[in-house]
Amino acid sequence: MNVLIAGAGIGGLTTALSLHAAGIDDVTLYESVPEIRPLGVGINLLPHAVRELSELGLGDRLAGLGVATSTLSYFNRHGQQIWTEPRGRAAGYHWSQYSVHRGRLQLMLRDAVLERLGADAIRLGSPVGDARSEGARTSVAVLGGPGAGTRVTADVVIGADGIHSALRRQHYPDEGAPVWNGLILWRGTARVRPYLDGLTMIMAGDAMQKFVAYPLSEVGDDGLQTVNFIAEYRSDDPEPGASDWNRGADPSAVLGRFADWDFGWLDVPAVIRAADEILEYPMVDRDPIPRWTFGSQTLLGDSAHAMYPIGSNGASQAIIDARTLAFQLGTIDSVEAALGAYEDERRPRTTAITLSNRSMGPEQVMQLAYERAPGGFGDIELVVPYAERAEIANRYKEAAGFVPELLNERASLTVPVPEDG
Helix, strand or coil, X not given: CEEEEECCCHHHHHHHHHXXXXXXXXXXXXXXXXXXXXXXXXXXXXXXXXXXXXXXXXXXXXXXXXXXXXXXXXXXXXXXXXXXXXXXXXXXXXXXXXXXXXXXXXXXXXXXXXHHHCCCCEECCCCEEEEEEECCEEEEEECCCCCCCCEEEECEEEECCCCCCHHHHHHCCCCCCCEEXXXXXXXXXXXXXXXXXXXXXXXXXXXXXXXXXXXXXXXXXXXXXXXXXXXXXECCCCCCCCCCCCEECCHHHHHHHCCCXXXXXXXXXXXXXXEEEEEEEEEEECCCCCCXXXXXXXXXXXXXXXXXXXXXXXXXXXXXXXXXXHHHHXXXXXXXXXXXXXXXXXXXXXXXXXXXXXXXXHHHHHHHHHHHCCCCCCCHHHCCXXXXXXXXXXXXXXXXXXXXXXXXXXXXXXXXXXXXX
């Protein structure tokens, strides 16, 4: 079996590694950019994604990339705690939760692909175009690079080419632009004094304005650590602007909206001022679609289910897509049946997460606290009782597939290797 993957992002690279682990070695990734560089800022990898990367033999490399998150805490815009819970091993998982730099994670995955599948496994500067079914196989137009103007045929074609996926657009040509919810995200990293225990991910605010922060490094000899932040606000503009992760923003505009967000334990304006660069991005997703698979073609990651960055699930779900798809292709003889099993497993779950994220997912507790006590509170139990807060948190874990006991006990997605002889 030979497989063509459009896109060498986190989802595409993890798919290549997963296929290799499943015994499928004839895999080629076609990537539009001429060079994979460590772009972007931080992301969180939840324990269910960390499990999959660990089972691919990448656990030690991953542990060296970032910080194992100890705690997730929600606060209102006055810095008062609404909800807190342990994360990773502290919450009973067999795996950690990691905060890592997106670009460094992508480079780690790229290096592993080149080591395991060979130097020719990734074709850079080679975007792909239309895909055509040719019997049981699919041919794909190569639009750039050494193979520009040719068509490549494969037994399986996987669209992992992101929110602007060419393969998705071919099957849904009238879909239009990504769906904007009116929020603008300002993202950056800064070297600052550690807050709380130096291992905590915090979210403060509500549906109108929010600040997220989590550490990406240990504390250095200078007493500082690298912190990733997201400053978010609801815009009055009718159009979101380009969906480009690398669009720069004016720091003064960000500071103006968060000037009085000094909680004592975290000085938000100081974090923003310490940023080397701030990137601006509209919070967009795509409507769930009724079908991912067309013959021997299927979609994966943001190409299949671009979702709002709520609940730390975007990259994690792409990794689980990759492992599930490789497991089905490695254990089911028929490509059609394997792709069908993959979609049946993944599409309903990611649809549920996408829709949950539109209603703030686990961050609903922040909005409830704002609606019921906009000026702050003396006792959160009188505003949003513990049972209500816990139910919101647990419901999201169930939808996203990372309830600790269920994840710990779930069967592995590693394809068994036949014994010699």
